[in-house]
Amino acid sequence: MEIYFLGTNAGVPTLQRNVTSVALRLLEERRTFWMFDCGEGTQHQVLRSPLRLGKLEKLFITHLHGDHLFGLPGLISSRGYQGGTSPLTVYGPPGLKAYLDISLSVSQSRIPYKLEIVEHSGGLIFEDETFKVEAGLLEHRIDSYGYRVTEKDSPGNLNTELLKSYGLKPGPLYGRLKKGEDITTDEGVLIRAAEVIHAPKRGRIVVILGDTRPCAGSLPLAQDADLIIHEATFAHELAEMAHQYHHSTARQAAELARDAGGAELLLTHFSSRYTSQEELAPLLKEAQEIFPNTLLAEEFCTFPVYRRTPGNDPGE
Structure with missing residues (x-):
């Protein structure tokens, strides 16, 4: 289980970073990957990555702002031309189906595979024998959701x-x-x-939060997660601006990870005012002062999801 970032910028793309999209690679667990958000240009980012759209199984949209959504019709259409024949399920808030129906029908896009669109208003949205996915409402200018992906415990190995x-x-x-x-x-x-038989292997928990101010809805989603991915649009010196635009600072993301008892925090969704990793260093510093096991997301970089076990908890 690994995280792979395709876009880490907020609002608009820049020469350094694309708008939001992140992949959860489940190659060992399901031989597929899942995607969270699909900003404009995401299919181009996929072409530069080791990901293959034919392996895309599920796609989750946090909210219907363009920097999280505008790449979706193109990616869905291109998937068929890149060997995608297996079913694809897209999850998101109400309004997602109308957006895709109009985009794909007006453009007369041919989809040579089963496409299912699932609109939700939170709660348990998917479950099978190995994983479940829950969604919870956050606080943004429009309805924005976080997703909690829980890998179910697996049987222990024989001694x-x-x-x-x-x-x-x-x-x-x-x-x-x-x-x-x-x-x-x-x-x-x-x-x-x-x-x-050894004790069962504890399943991992990955939490991917959409755009949000600090809010009560974040905490239950992030509780005891092995990895939390949280927006950090601004440094905390711009906390008032962050609140005004319904976003969070790096420090606020770290406070959530600390309060939730998380093991690791990845910061993403950076304002375009920060044009390099060096300019993002103050955001990392302020977050690590609150929650030391924090990293900055980087596009085209892989971040393993470590299995938390007694004695090697990264958060300890």
């Missing part, structure tokens, strides 16, 4: 060293133990599955 001590070799009996069945060896030894 092969212990099984070897019983004289048991890999084979069908291993499979029965893995399913939770107790077995009896040829020598009449009872082996209880619960005693030879």
